[in-house]
Amino acid sequence: METFCAFLLLVVGSAVTSAVQNSKDSLLYPYGTDQGDRKNPKLDDGTSPEIPISEPFTFYGKPYYSLYVNNNGVVSFGVNVSQYTPDPFPLEGGWPFVAPYWGDVDNRMGGDVFWRQTQDPAILSRCTADINQYFPKIPFQAIWAFIATWDHVAYFGSASKKVNTFQAVLTTNGNIAFILLNYADIQWTTGRASGGDAKTGLGGTPAQVFMN
Ligand SMILES: *[C@@H]1O[C@H](CO)[C@@H](O)[C@H](O)[C@H]1NC(C)=O
Secondary structure: OOOOOEEEEEEEOOOOOOOOOOOHHHHOOOOOHHHOOEEOOOOOOOEOOOEEEEEEEEEOOEEEEEEEEEOOOEEEOOOOOOOOOOOOOOOOOOOOEEEEEEOOEEOOOOOEEEEEEEOOHHHHHHHHHHHHHHOOOOOOOOOEEEEEEEEEEEEOOOOOOOOEEEEEEEEEOOOOEEEEEEEEEOOOOOOHHHOOOOOOOOOOOOOEEEEO
16 A cells, blocks of 8 residues: 655644643653764764664655755655755655755754664554544554654854754554654744854744745
8 A cells, every 4th residue: 555645743842732831851752872872973064874774664655764854853754954044835846845944953052963763662653643643533542753853953153042842753554654743942043154143043044944
């Protein structure tokens, strides 16, 4: 069986609706080196190495067997992404990627980019419960998850203490793929090289959230 789309679920820390009532602390899936995460090198516009994944992740109908976690707020398939100013959606050339927050992160100035794939039963149960809650008509039991977390990351050219914390959780039942995007704290939108103000991290060409 094949699926032709991935589903996207956005959960924002400050949003309070009947469906989404998460505090900042419980919003994010557990992350960090004590969870077994790897982290990206401290490098402007850096990326992870190609990360082989143990279950194919079907994205727009195509199964992928590896991915990249890119500092600038993008999880990509097939090719790493070092571009720091986001292009408008949809992208020409059809780069397959999901952008939890495509903007000019600079992890030398602050923060870390963590990632791991997992089949930990507690994580899989949480994925299953989240997807079942928001997509009750789609039978789903997670068999695999990938958690990428941008933890307190600063922006290029920063002259402030502003940092963003956000996360992408990719999960699949071996057939259907889902992506959850969790936003714990967003304080800046734009690096200096994208026309942003060094002191506020705002203005210019702001970060974008999308799947392509
Ligand atoms: C991205 O991929 C290219 C081509 O494989 C490679 O030359 C480059 O070093 C990679 N970038 C980073 C930051 O790892």
